Amino acid sequence: MFRTIISSTRVGAAATSTSTSLPLSRAAQQQAKAKAPVVASRSKTSFARPSSSLPGLVPTSTSTTYAFGFTRTISSTRPSASPRRPAAADWRTMAEQDITKYLRQTHDRVFECNRAWAAEQKSKNPDFFATLSEGQNPEYLWIGCSDSRIPAEQITGLEAGDAFVHRNIANLVCNTDLNVMSVITYAVQHLKVKHIVVCGHYGCGGVKAAMTPKDMGLLNPWLRNIRDVYRLHEKELDAIADEDARYNRLVELNVIEQCRNVIKTASVQQSYAENRFPIVHGWVFGFHDGLLKDLQFDHEKVLKDIQKVYNLTG
Numbered sequence: 001m002f003r004t005i006i007s008s009t010r011v012g013a014a015a016t017s018t019s020t021s022l023p024l025s026r027a028a029q030q031q032a033k034a035k036a037p038v039v040a041s042r043s044k045t046s047f048a049r050p051s052s053s054l055p056g057l058v059p060t061s062t063s064t065t066y067a068f069g070f071t072r073t074i075s076s077t078r079p080s081a082s083p084r085r086p087a088a089a090d091w092r093t094m095a096e097q098d099i100t101k102y103l104r105q106t107h108d109r110v111f112e113c114n115r116a117w118a119a120e121q122k123s124k125n126p127d128f129f130a131t132l133s134e135g136q137n138p139e140y141l142w143i144g145c146s147d148s149r150i151p152a153e154q155i156t157g158l159e160a161g162d163a164f165v166h167r168n169i170a171n172l173v174c175n176t177d178l179n180v181m182s183v184i185t186y187a188v189q190h191l192k193v194k195h196i197v198v199c200g201h202y203g204c205g206g207v208k209a210a211m212t213p214k215d216m217g218l219l220n221p222w223l224r225n226i227r228d229v230y231r232l233h234e235k236e237l238d239a240i241a242d243e244d245a246r247y248n249r250l251v252e253l254n255v256i257e258q259c260r261n262v263i264k265t266a267s268v269q270q271s272y273a274e275n276r277f278p279i280v281h282g283w284v285f286g287f288h289d290g291l292l293k294d295l296q297f298d299h300e301k302v303l304k305d306i307q308k309v310y311n312l313t314g
């Protein structure tokens, strides 16, 4: 966790209703919560801004320490501390005004952080937004899982403009999914990306669900694609006695099969025949160490194999 000393004195527009809203420490928040009245039932909540204590842009203060991810002094705007997240069991007993306050805080904080981010980019590079406005020319198409813990740019150090991103549950590439097929076609034919990355992750809830003998309702047809991967590799997977190891291997095999699905598309085959790119890669992210594992997907070899049946370059 990064820490930074912020010495800005500017007060933004949202500060008009926050005159008493200096950010509370976690201990102070817990103390305040302990004193708050607890009600057994509540009426429908409204999203109206409460009368006080919302942490918008913080009023004048010469030096304050915040424990979140900004490493530079921010001179124009500065977000307040992230609100404490209530435990799941707390929601049933929280007072309506506390729920409304929490929802407002978590909503507003995104805009506070956005203003801080925009200010930081501009301070680092005054032409940053002029350059972004000119258009995009990304080198990578990233197809990843929707899991909130794997933000493509943050884990790879890529900047805005570097990657065209598509994410869905369990990073699937289905030929009947107009969304992912449109993304691939646009990325290859128009953006002319050089690399297509399918990135899965160990501990994937979608893959885990597909290993579970249970009716998942609307998710059934989506997860069926992962069950199909299992069936394709049933012999190898069933030979793995340890359940966690089998689960990890299915995550990897799912990535490899989705890479194959990318290569089955006409746009990828035709572009590669003409330009020698894009190259398809299969990676897996690990929560335990934050590192990407390259599955060494052999683009050239798989392309040759696939084109015995799926050749679309004629």
Ligand SMILES: [Zn+2]
Pocket (backbone or CB within 6 Å): 145, 146, 147, 169, 170, 171, 201, 203, 204, 205, 206, 207
């Ligand atoms: Zn996942």
